[in-house]
Amino acid sequence: MLTRSVLAKRWQQATIKNNIIFNWVFGENRALFKGLVERLFQRQVGNFAALTSERSFKNHQVFYRPRFDTYGEDDLDNIINVELQNENRHDLEKRIAIYQASLTQRALAAGQSFNERKQTLIAFLCDFDLYGRNRPVYKLKTTVEGQEDILVDRGETNVIFNLKATDLAGLPADYVALLTYFNTGQVSDDFTAAVDQEFRRLKGNDIRREYFMSIESIITMAESYARQEGHEKGWQEGRQEGRDEGREEAAKLLIEDAVQNQRDLDSLLTSLKAIFKDQAHIDELLAKYYYR
Numbered sequence: 001m002l003t004r005s006v007l008a009k010r011w012q013q014a015t016i017k018n019n020i021i022f023n024w025v026f027g028e029n030r031a032l033f034k035g036l037v038e039r040l041f042q043r044q045v046g047n048f049a050a051l052t053s054e055r056s057f058k059n060h061q062v063f064y065r066p067r068f069d070t071y072g073e074d075d076l077d078n079i080i081n082v083e084l085q086n087e088n089r090h091d092l093e094k095r096i097a098i099y100q101a102s103l104t105q106r107a108l109a110a111g112q113s114f115n116e117r118k119q120t121l122i123a124f125l126c127d128f129d130l131y132g133r134n135r136p137v138y139k140l141k142t143t144v145e146g147q148e149d150i151l152v153d154r155g156e157t158n159v160i161f162n163l164k165a166t167d168l169a170g171l172p173a174d175y176v177a178l179l180t181y182f183n184t185g186q187v188s189d190d191f192t193a194a195v196d197q198e199f200r201r202l203k204g205n206d207i208r209r210e211y212f213m214s215i216e217s218i219i220t221m222a223e224s225y226a227r228q229e230g231h232e233k234g235w236q237e238g239r240q241e242g243r244d245e246g247r248e249e250a251a252k253l254l255i256e257d258a259v260q261n262q263r264d265l266d267s268l269l270t271s272l273k274a275i276f277k278d279q280a281h282i283d284e285l286l287a288k289y290y291y292r
């Protein structure tokens with residue numbers, strides 16, 4: 001178990017590239033999400049009636065459904081997902097395909113023609129260079145084999161952003177400002193000033209600090225259980241089982257703490273969704289420990 005001083009230091013050092021803070025800043029503020037999307041895709045999008053941070057469309061007991069960092073549907077028929085990825089797990093292209101498939105399920109209503117399909121846009125902000133080419137932006141496109149000048153319009157846009165890129169020549173100034181802010185915290189235009197203001201507001205909030213520290217503690221506990229179980233049963237075999245047991249116990253402690261301190265359910269859900277990808281499992285935990 002991490003000491004409170006260690007957790008407090010992690011909170012102090014956390015930047016906009018921390019997944020929890022990223023989700024709070026852009027997943028709870030429609031204006032900032034809209035500004036982020038427009039700078040990433042370099043196109044105008046509509047207004048968002050609501051946003052969802054850490055949204056899961058898990059509705060099947062067998063097949064995988066992704067959990068989205070930030071998700072929004074605007075009034076111009078765009079469905080948009082923006083993800084922050086700090087670690088290269090060597091599965092990003094396949095992950096994008098699964099995420100697009102999930103968005104596509106919501107892109108066309110029963111009775112609509114295929115030409116009425118909503119546009120689905122996915123951006124991954126990666127704190128690593130996936131392809132090692134030092135390009136700041138990798139746009140994934142579908143072409144016809146042997147006729148690469150023919151682009152297949154599937155109504156989807158997939159872009160990987162390399163936050164580690166050093167060659168920024170020819171990029172729009174607003175994107176360069178955004179990239180600079182993510183990497184250094186330096187404010188250089190009105191939008192990054194607004195992002196920084198929200199970031200500092202959150203960092204100055206005692207409740208957010210406590211939740212951040214709780215989440216960090218739970219993640220560390222889960223990893224500790226996974227390592228322990230892995231040593232006893234073999235790392236590859238025991239890692240997942242140990243992690244699941246650790247998260248279950250840690251979630252129980254988090255829920256009990258929320259009940260005892262009368263914290264609101266929305267904040268508790270935000271904490272749980274940072275740990276569990278399966279919304280159905282979160283519902284089971286709440287039924288087991290919160291609503292009992």
